[in-house]
Structures are given as structure tokens and as C-alpha cells.
Amino acid sequence: MALTARDRLIDAAFELFDERGYDQTTVDEIAARAGAGRTTFFRLFRAKEDVIFPPHEALLEAAAARLSTATAETAGVALTEATAIVLEYYLTEGRRARIRYRLTNAVPALRDREVASMRQYQRLFREFALRWLPDTPAARLHAELLGNAAVTAHNHVLRRWLRGETEAVRAEFADAMAEVLRLHAAGLGPAPAPSTPSPDAASVLVLRTRKDLDRLLPQLERLLE
Amino acid sequence: MALTARDRLIDAAFELFDERGYDQTTVDEIAARAGAGRTTFFRLFRAKEDVIFPPHEALLEAAAARLSTATAETAGVALTEATAIVLEYYLTEGRRARIRYRLTNAVPALRDREVASMRQYQRLFREFALRWLPDTPAARLHAELLGNAAVTAHNHVLRRWLRGETEAVRAEFADAMAEVLRLHAAGLGPAPAPSTPSPDAASVLVLRTRKDLDRLLPQLERLLE
DNA sequence: TACAGTAACGGTACTCAGTTCCACCGCGAA
């Protein structure tokens, strides 16, 4: 099966933006290289900028679906994993994520769009946090802070990876989210301090191979003594 | 002294946007009502959107100036007051702040611009927080979280005021910033919360006791094989 | 096979934001 027009347009856009830069590329040129018409481009993408951004609608839906299964006890894990869905998408993008990162740093319009799209996730997470909180002004502030903190942790770790500062993205993200949840522990759900970690907590470990475990075990035993 | 062309353009823009809406108003119409030319508009404002937004450059400078006087002991107060400078500007705007709030809620392009401009403050506050923190990955995350939290607290309270949900903006903002600083106390300045464990690997693995490790180890080994 | 309905496609022309170039005006200095 041949690539869809949508895929061809995305390919063409990344190629051209990478070669000449964003402002130096017109929508006509993208459409031409993709063998499509201008009209088709704007039917498939609301604006020129949209062609290089992740499918945030789909990611938002996936994240919302993950959140919908949470209980008060697993809220922290759910938030972590919902955020991880977005992170995983970026990780699968490889080369494109790097091109986009360079472009968003260079072109103000793209950076603005990127920043603005984060707002959607913040809202989703805020509404999620509000489920477990009383309807008070203080709680609404807490919910907003937590939602923004989750997105901040995500972006922070993602940017480190995009800059080549780390390979252990998933581990760092788990660390960052754990820290976020610890900071906001007072405001969300039952405090994680008590000695019964939920069974889902294992998913936060981000150990991928047996070697990871061997490496971490000595540290763990020392810390837990 | 007559109003400057800049002031007349701002007045005209608020009037027209308020009367007809943002998309239904062209730059030519704004310039015409202000008795100026199109060229003058674009010399004074980089884009159509900019004409209704606060002078963020000046506010950023003022905030930075306030921050520059801080010591490690007064960092929290400095951050609060620097953020308050921005809040105070909005409070002096009165009617215009309300018009802008309605417009930014209705017009995606304006909301995006508004969100993007917040990023400047986040960066300023992050750099400020980094002054008092060691140069470690964990500290950089803390700095970013704190910077974003300060902006979040500001926006949260400001929006409540814009929606008419409160008159006690300054008091609520002080409360919110106090809460933010309390949450991030572990990461900034002298910690008022004594017994908080430092963020280590231990906080990620929700293991709290040696017994937890013994219990989970068999499962882990099985999973990782 | 022919035909009708429908959905996607692509071309054309339009509006308007933003840029560039240039001519003009007022004003102070030599």
C-alpha cells in the first residue's frame, strides 16, 4: 500500500524544512514535493505549522483513556503513565523529533505553537487531579500546579534527551514524576509516605533488563537499611 | 500633549476588537481609526496580536531587577514580589484586561500568544532559582518546576480575578505563592520542612523498607528475565 | 455494463498579515 497523502506531506515538509528552513519553504513547495495540491494540504492540516507536530488530539485521547481507569490510590501512577504515553510517542519519532526540536528553537511561530499545545495536557491533568480533591480554591490551585508540574517534568526530561544530554530518558522521567508527586503529595490523594506502596508502583521502576537490576540492587539495599 | 501614535493605535485596536471581534478587524481599520498609516502600525508593533498585549519586555526587566537584589535568605520573597510586579500591571489595566481576557478565550491565535509569553517569565524564574541551587540534574528540574509554579500561581489568581470570582487578588496571590514556596521548600533556600527525605533513587522506587525489597525482588527478577 | 451518489482531490481567485521599497514632510544645523 502506498503512503497516504498525509504521510507524503509530512515527509515532504520535514525534508524541506530541514533543507531550507521553515520560513524559506512555502506550502506550495511542500504540496508539490508530496505530489499533492495546495487544497489537500489545508484539508489535512489546519495550518502550515501543524504538519510537523505530533498528533496531539490522539495523544490526548490516549492519555485521557489511561487516566479514566485510575482510582484514588493509583492516581499518581496513572498520571505518570498517562504522561509517559506522550513521552513514548516522541521517543519513537527518532530523527524527526530532533529536526522539530531544532526548528522550534529557531522559529518563534513554531515554539509558540509547541508551548500552546502543552496547555491541553495541563488542562487534562488538572481536571484529573480535581477528581480526587475537594472543590475548594486551594485545591483548584493544587490541581493546576500538579498538572503543570507533570507537563514540566515531561518537557524537562524530553529536552534533555533531545539535546543528547541523556540516554536514560525513561528512568529520568520516572525520577522526575516521582519527585513531582512527592512535592504535591500533600495535595493529592493519600500521602505516599505510608509504608504500603500500591502494586502498580512497580511500573515506575523502569528497569528494563536484568542488568539494570543487578546494577541497582547494591544501592537499594544500602538505602533501605 | 497629544497621545502618541502608539497610544492611539492601542486605543483603536481595543475599541474595534471589542466592537467587532479580532478576526473581523483588519490592521488597516485600526490604523485608519487611529489616524495613522499601516506602515506606522507595523513599525510600532511586530504583529497584529501584539497591540493588545502588556509590555512584557518592560515587565520582564522590572521583574529581573527585583530578583537581582535577592540573597539566598530572601529568594522566596524576591520571587513573590517579582511575580507581583506582573500581577500589579494587570490590575492597573482595568477594563482592558477584561476585554483581552474575553478575546484570548475566544481567539486561538491570541491564546497561543498569551501562553507563549508566559514562557519568558518561566525562564527568568528558572534561572533565578538556579542561582541558589547546585548544578545537578535534580536541581535543574526543581528550578524549572519552581519557575513554572510561580507563573501558574500568578495566572491562577489573575484568572480568578478576571472572571470576577474574587476581589482579594493580592491576598490570594500571597497565599498561592506561599503555598508554592512551601511545596518547593525542599529545593529552594533554607528548608522549613525538616524531616523530608532528600530526593534519591529511593523515592522513585516506592520501596520504603528493606522488607519491601525482599518482597518485590522475586517478582522483579521474574519480570526482567 | 451503465448509472447515480458521494467523497476526496486540485485548480482559481480572493482576503489579509507582514515585508520591502520609496517618496514625502518637518525640523534643526551649517
Place this chain on the structure above:
DNA sequence: TTCGCGGTGGAACTGAGTACCGTTACTGTA
């Protein structure tokens, strides 16, 4: 007066985004 010179506005241009419309390709139906 004449020479700059900063501020101004007009005119033309590029390109994003929209509206309209004719054409093509793919369905199901007779």
C-alpha cells in the same frame, strides 16, 4: 537656502489561509 535625518505613509509584493467549483475515483444499484 540647502543638506541631512528621523518619522511617516503610500504602493506593490509574498505567502498563509479560505471559499468556490469542476473533476476524478470509488462505492452501491439496476
